[in-house]
Amino acid sequence: xxxxxxxxxxxxxxxxxxxxxxxxxxxxxxxxxxxxxxxxxxxxxxxxxxxxxxxxxxxxxxxxxxxxxxxxxxxxxxxxxxxxxxxxxxxxxxxxxxxxxxxxxxxxxxxxxxxxxxxxxxxxxxxxxxxxxxxxxxxxxxxxxxxxxxxxxxxxxxxxxxxxxxxxxxxxxxxxxxxxxxxxxxxxxxxxxxx
Numbered sequence: 223x224x225x226x227x228x229x230x231x232x233x234x235x236x237x238x239x240x241x242x243x244x245x246x247x248x249x250x251x252x253x254x255x256x257x258x259x260x261x262x263x264x265x266x267x268x269x270x271x272x273x274x275x276x277x278x279x280x281x282x283x284x285x286x287x288x289x290x291x292x293x294x295x296x297x298x299x300x301x302x303x304x305x306x307x308x309x310x311x312x313x314x315x316x317x318x319x320x321x322x323x324x325x326x327x328x329x330x331x332x333x334x335x336x337x338x339x340x341x342x343x344x345x346x347x348x349x350x351x352x353x354x355x356x357x358x359x360x361x362x363x364x365x366x367x368x369x370x371x372x373x374x375x376x377x378x379x380x381x382x383x384x385x386x387x388x389x390x391x392x393x394x395x396x397x398x399x400x401x402x403x404x405x406x407x408x409x410x411x412x413x414x415x416x417x
Contacts, residue, residue, distance in 0.1 A: 230392060234384035236284030241379040244369055264301060291387050295368040297361030299328035310354050322346045333363060
């Protein structure tokens with residue numbers, strides 16, 4: 223297959239397990255993990271705890287890969303966090319500029335009329351974002367929101383596409399953060415001058 227970066231390959235496999243946790247919340251193994259690591263929240267909101275097992279830390283790492291890349295298909299809106307999740311195509315995470323108390327996308331729905339609650343949306347977001355939100359089709363109240371994997375034409379996660387996404391993320395991090403030797407060299411030269 224041509225895998226050259228085993229860190230990214232491992233992360234892609236961990237993301238596959240995280241994908242299973244997200245999409246199969248009624249599985250027995252997911253219920254067991256939930257009772258231990260995130261009994262009072264959803265997996266998507268779960269955090270790494272000090273002293274947790276390496277397998278839990280791996281699932282969190284895989285979840286982070288999925289959440290950074292994947293947008294959401296909105297159904298009931300109860301799993302999608304307004305300010306923390308990527309749910310509007312082409313925008314990514316939103317900034318809470320108005321200190322809004324909104325938490326979940328479900329709070330933006332008018333369930334009695336089965337449409338978006340336009341006044342709340344226009345109050346919480348600027349005109350461009352409001353227009354984009356109002357153009358998103360609403361799903362059924364009975365269905366859970368679905369994480370979509372944009373790196374594959376089927377919208378389903380695969381280890382191969384996850385590997386390339388992990389490689390891309392790793393390259394972006396390396397381009398934005400200077401290596402420690404560069405940082406140290408810069409500190410030395412600023413303090414002592416160039417010899």
